[in-house]
Amino acid sequence: MCPRRGVRLERLVPLVAACLLLLGTLSTIYVKSFQEQESTEFISLNGTAVSIDHLYATYSEQSLETSADETHTGIPFASLTQEAGIQDPAAHIYRIIAADGYTKEVEWKYLQNSVLTSDKRIIFAQLPKQYWVRDIVEIKVI
Amino acid sequence: MKHMRLVAGILAFGSLWGLLECSLGDFLSDAGLPSGVVLTGFVGLGLMVLSRMLYEQRGMQLGMGLLAGVLKFLHPIGGCMICSALAIAVEGALFEVLWASPRLRISRLDAGTAVGMGVISGFVLYSLGYVATQILTPMVTAAPLSLDTLPGLLPAIFSSATLAGLAGGVTLAMVRMVPSDVASRIAHLKKEVYFPTASAVAVLSWMGILLLP
Numbered sequence: 001m002c003p004r005r006g007v008r009l010e011r012l013v014p015l016v017a018a019c020l021l022l023l024g025t026l027s028t029i030y031v032k033s034f035q036e037q038e039s040t041e042f043i044s045l046n047g048t049a050v051s052i053d054h055l056y057a058t059y060s061e062q063s064l065e066t067s068a069d070e071t072h073t074g075i076p077f078a079s080l081t082q083e084a085g086i087q088d089p090a091a092h093i094y095r096i097i098a099a100d101g102y103t104k105e106v107e108w109k110y111l112q113n114s115v116l117t118s119d120k121r122i123i124f125a126q127l128p129k130q131y132w133v134r135d136i137v138e139i140k141v142i
Numbered sequence: 143m144k145h146m147r148l149v150a151g152i153l154a155f156g157s158l159w160g161l162l163e164c165s166l167g168d169f170l171s172d173a174g175l176p177s178g179v180v181l182t183g184f185v186g187l188g189l190m191v192l193s194r195m196l197y198e199q200r201g202m203q204l205g206m207g208l209l210a211g212v213l214k215f216l217h218p219i220g221g222c223m224i225c226s227a228l229a230i231a232v233e234g235a236l237f238e239v240l241w242a243s244p245r246l247r248i249s250r251l252d253a254g255t256a257v258g259m260g261v262i263s264g265f266v267l268y269s270l271g272y273v274a275t276q277i278l279t280p281m282v283t284a285a286p287l288s289l290d291t292l293p294g295l296l297p298a299i300f301s302s303a304t305l306a307g308l309a310g311g312v313t314l315a316m317v318r319m320v321p322s323d324v325a326s327r328i329a330h331l332k333k334e335v336y337f338p339t340a341s342a343v344a345v346l347s348w349m350g351i352l353l354l355p
Contacts, residue, residue: 009243009245009246009255010252010254010255013254013255013258013259013262014254014255014257014258016258016262017257017258017259017261017262017265017307017311020261020262020265020266020303020304020307021261021265021304021307021308023300024265024300024301024303024304024307025304027296027297027298027299027300027301027304028300028301028304030297031297031298031301035294035297035298095291100298101294101295101297101298102295102298103291103294103295104288104291105286105288105290105291106286107286110285110286126285127283127285128224128225128279128283128285129225130225130275130276130279130280130285131285
């Protein structure tokens with residue numbers, strides 16, 4: 001029994017490894033073809049393209065201290081909703097999308113204590129780093 | 143005595159893993175390299191495979207992962223690293239599952255099977271570790287758990303996991319090159335040498351973590 005099992009293991013492992021690499025390669029093709037967006041100096045705010053320079057020229061920067069005692073500086077998210085003309089911002093959930101397709105949905109209660117940094121990263125005072133989406137290309141109101 | 147040797151091994155390897163996670167993460171990111179892929183495929187998997195080859199003891203790598211995760215979480219610089227800490231602990235647990243079969247003795251695997259296991263380990267540790275942190279972090283931190291976006295992330299996760307899998311294959315090929323007699327000698331060092339060495343590695347790693355800029 002043992003030698004037969006050994007042979008099976010030697011065949012099975014490379015086969016599974018090859019299948020995983022194939023899955024990864026196909027996923028890469030899909031991501032590059034359909035999910036990735038070109039990173040530019042603009043962010044789409046609920047359908048309106050706004051430049052980072054424009055945001056920094058129009059609104060005041062604010063310092064934000066996170067729960068990990070780090071301090072970050074950027075434009076408050078409330079200014080972004082103002083720029084996008086969103087009525088009653090507290091009534092919505094916001095989908096934040098990065099250039100690589102990474103997406104997080106966040107409620108206003110967290111976003112009101114957040115800033116958008118000059119390198120297009122959103123920093124939350126009360127949420128862990130998993131939510132700090134980098135290289136944002138789009139913010140949708142849902 | 144065997145248990146004490148194992149505990150000392152967990153302390154040494156787990157602490158070293160924690161130090162490398164704390165020190166290399168930001169450096170790799172700043173250098174534009176995929177830090178998650180490198181830390182999972184080379185560092186974490188490399189240390190777990192090496193320790194499994196030296197000690198041939200199941201359960202050890204789970205202990206290493208838990209210790210390295212705790213050290214990552216306690217690292218005073220870099221703040222809330224709960225996501226990374228959870229990922230490291232999950233990687234330790236996943237390694238135990240993947241390498242649970244007693245037939246998977248690293249020193250006795252042929253080259254193809256060893257590299258194949260490296261690819262599988264790198265791919266699974268990265269992708270399932272990533273998914274697990276997306277679920278566990280909100281639960282631990284009381285942040286909102288939104289699973290709706292997770293399916294959309296899977297292609298990107300699998301894409302990065304491919305690199306981690308390839309890194310894992312290279313790691314296994316390299317670890318396998320350690321001669322088995324050398325591995326056996328390291329694991330069976332005299333206690334007068336073994337325990338001070340293991341303690342020194344652990345303490346120096348902790349000091350390194352505390353002193354890291």
